[in-house]
Amino acid sequence: MSPRLVLLGGFSADYASALRRALPRHNGWEPRAVPDAIAVVAALAIPPAPVFVVLDAAALGSANLPALCRAVRRAAPPPAAVRIEVLLPALSPAAVRAAYAAGADECRAGPVSAATLALFVLAKAPPPDEAASDGFLFDPATGVARVGGSPLSLTPTELRLLRELVSRPGTVLSRKELLLASLGAEAGSVQPRAIDSAVAGLRAKLGPAGWRLETAWGRGYRWNASARPPLGARLVRRRARVAGSGVLAIVLALLAVRAFRPVPPPVLPSSPPSDPVARALLDAFETPNPPAVDVARPKTEEDDDFSAFSTG
Numbered sequence: 106m107s108p109r110l111v112l113l114g115g116f117s118a119d120y121a122s123a124l125r126r127a128l129p130r131h132n133g134w135e136p137r138a139v140p141d142a143i144a145v146v147a148a149l150a151i152p153p154a155p156v157f158v159v160l161d162a163a164a165l166g167s168a169n170l171p172a173l174c175r176a177v178r179r180a181a182p183p184p185a186a187v188r189i190e191v192l193l194p195a196l197s198p199a200a201v202r203a204a205y206a207a208g209a210d211e212c213r214a215g216p217v218s219a220a221t222l223a224l225f226v227l228a229k230a231p232p233p234d235e236a237a238s239d240g241f242l243f244d245p246a247t248g249v250a251r252v253g254g255s256p257l258s259l260t261p262t263e264l265r266l267l268r269e270l271v272s273r274p275g276t277v278l279s280r281k282e283l284l285l286a287s288l289g290a291e292a293g294s295v296q297p298r299a300i301d302s303a304v305a306g307l308r309a310k311l312g313p314a315g316w317r318l319e320t321a322w323g324r325g326y327r328w329n330a331s332a333r334p335p336l337g338a339r340l341v342r343r344r345a346r347v348a349g350s351g352v353l354a355i356v357l358a359l360l361a362v363r364a365f366r367p368v369p370p371p372v373l374p375s376s377p378p379s380d381p382v383a384r385a386l387l388d389a390f391e392t393p394n395p396p397a398v399d400v401a402r403p404k405t406e407e408d409d410d411f412s413a414f415s416t417g
Contacts, residue, residue: 108153110137111128111136111137111157112145112148112155112158112159113136113137113161114139114144114160114164114165115141115160115161115164115165116139118138127223128226140164141165142166145176149179157226157230158177158189158190160189160209161216162194162200163192163215167203173207174189174209177208178330190212190229191204191211191212191213192213192214192215192216194214196212196213209275240254240313241311243267243268245268248264252312252314263287263303263306263307265287271328271330274330277321277325277327278325278327280300280326282325283303283326284300287300287303
């Protein structure tokens with residue numbers, strides 16, 4: 106197995122030795138510490154390409170981060186995977202935004218111990234000799250993109266958009282930059298938000314590789330050249346599967362309750378009413394050809410007196 110280089114920018118040799126002791130030996134880890142930004146660029150020119158890079162912003166200088174991240178991406182181009190972690194003296198919003206814009210995959214507050222960094226390396230570094238899990242391949246020269254061995258049918262705009270994103274992995278590209286790259290001279294007459302629909306169409310065509318086209322909220326889009334989806338994307342898919350299983354379990358439980366629900370007892374007819382008028386009405390409605398029933402109440406002496414008075 107080829108050595109798996111962990112490049113430590115702005116660290117001492119003693120720190121690299123402590124990290125080597127904290128990492129498992131059988132996986133071929135090779136921590137290499139360099140003191141400054143110039144040494145980082147020089148180390149990238151010596152094979153093998155690193156799989157994990159830690160840049161200490163306090164030791165290297167925050168202004169050097171963009172150039173260093175670009176150099177790291179060029180040293181390990183797609184489909185090779187490299188993880189860039191930046192240690193910041195303080196996780197202020199401005200410093201974090203600048204680090205992500207420079208091309209960092211994750212920012213952490215530094216300094217960190219060698220044992221803690223070993224946990225980060227084991228959790229985030231790509232597995233050894235592992236190809237991209239989604240099978241994404243792209244040849245910029247021919248413009249042929251494949252996912253799982255199947256070629257993608259891309260429009261000219263989508264092809265130019267994909268070429269621009271893949272050529273600058275890990276770098277956040279604004280909507281205006283992507284419009285200019287995909288539409289050229291016509292970009293001036295188009296609103297920057299129009300690129301969102303093109304990105305959505307490209308992400309849909311990428312299918313299982315759509316997680317590579319990441320959204321940097323409020324800034325634009327960037328291409329993830331890692332060999333496997335980030336932890337956040339895997340957790341989202343896992344939660345979606347768990348949520349779907351939970352909904353199915355609820356539906357099945359409701360169906361089971363409905364199937365085994367006890368049948369209510371039949372409503373027995375009540376006894377016939379004792380009132381002769383009510384019994385006569387009930388018999389008249391229940392018989393198919395009801396006889397003529399006189400349900401008038403008997404006359405009283407008061408009725409006779411009233412009829413005599415009204416006719417007299």
